[in-house]
Amino acid sequence: MKVGIMGGTFDPIHIGHLIAASSAVEAAGLDEAWFMPSHIPPHKDRAPKASAAQRWDMVCRAVEDHPKFKPADVELQMGGVSYSVETVKRLCELYPSHQMHYIIGADMVQFLSKWFQIDEIVKRIGFIGLQRPGTALDLSRLPEHIRQAVVIVPMPLIDISSTLIRERATTGKSARYFVPDRVFEYIEVNRLYEA
Numbered sequence: 478m479k480v481g482i483m484g485g486t487f488d489p490i491h492i493g494h495l496i497a498a499s500s501a502v503e504a505a506g507l508d509e510a511w512f513m514p515s516h517i518p519p520h521k522d523r524a525p526k527a528s529a530a531q532r533w534d535m536v537c538r539a540v541e542d543h544p545k546f547k548p549a550d551v552e553l554q555m556g557g558v559s560y561s562v563e564t565v566k567r568l569c570e571l572y573p574s575h576q577m578h579y580i581i582g583a584d585m586v587q588f589l590s591k592w593f594q595i596d597e598i599v600k601r602i603g604f605i606g607l608q609r610p611g612t613a614l615d616l617s618r619l620p621e622h623i624r625q626a627v628v629i630v631p632m633p634l635i636d637i638s639s640t641l642i643r644e645r646a647t648t649g650k651s652a653r654y655f656v657p658d659r660v661f662e663y664i665e666v667n668r669l670y671e672a
């Protein structure tokens with residue numbers, strides 16, 4: 478089984494995440510894409526605005542109608558700061574026969590060599606990289622052994638981020654169409670991201 482792991486804060490999950498995963502499924506022939514919210518993201522200086530439970534609820538709502546998309550609570554179950562090296566080791570214990578790839582946007586590809594214990598990570602898991610506005614998708618600066626672990630797949634440029642959605646909300650602007658309908662309803666009902 479070939480699985481793509483879409484890790485993220487998902488504060489909130491939006492159509493950029495979904496189109497990225499769907500592009501990876503199509504281009505790399507993945508059997509499934511797992512959406513795995515981080516517990517505490519190591520690389521962000523601010524705590525997520527939505528709680529872990531709310532981010533999980535939004536992910537579940539976003540993926541429920543795609544037969545190959547699944548929510549994965551591996552990092553939420555592990556708790557603490559979600560270091561990818563620990564997650565990857567855990568994934569290998571839980572699913573030893575799966576062939577796994579992280580699905581990541583260009584902003585994450587750019588800093589791959591800075592990931593904590595990246596050498597341990599690339600021994601165990603590959604990467605599917607996608608373009609994203611704001612960062613050139615350039616593998617040439619990565620060390621050879623990391624570059625070899627990355628496959629680039631095409632996706633349309635989608636200039637949407639969770640930050641944009643949160644910022645828009647502070648001035649009363651809607652998340653409708655930036656997120657799946659069921660996520661939009663959840664954000665409205667729970668009054669997430671309001672100023």
Ligand code: ATP
Nearest residue numbers: 484485486487493581582585609635637638639640
């Ligand atoms: P934030 O603005 O809070 O950082 P985000 O939109 O970047 O949120 P994350 O949860 O940080 O979302 O990202 C999870 C993964 O999804 C990362 O690998 C990121 O590169 C990728 N990703 C997010 N949005 C897009 C997009 N519009 N196009 C391509 N990849 C994306």
Ligand code: MG
Nearest residue numbers: 486584638639
């Ligand atoms: Mg981000």
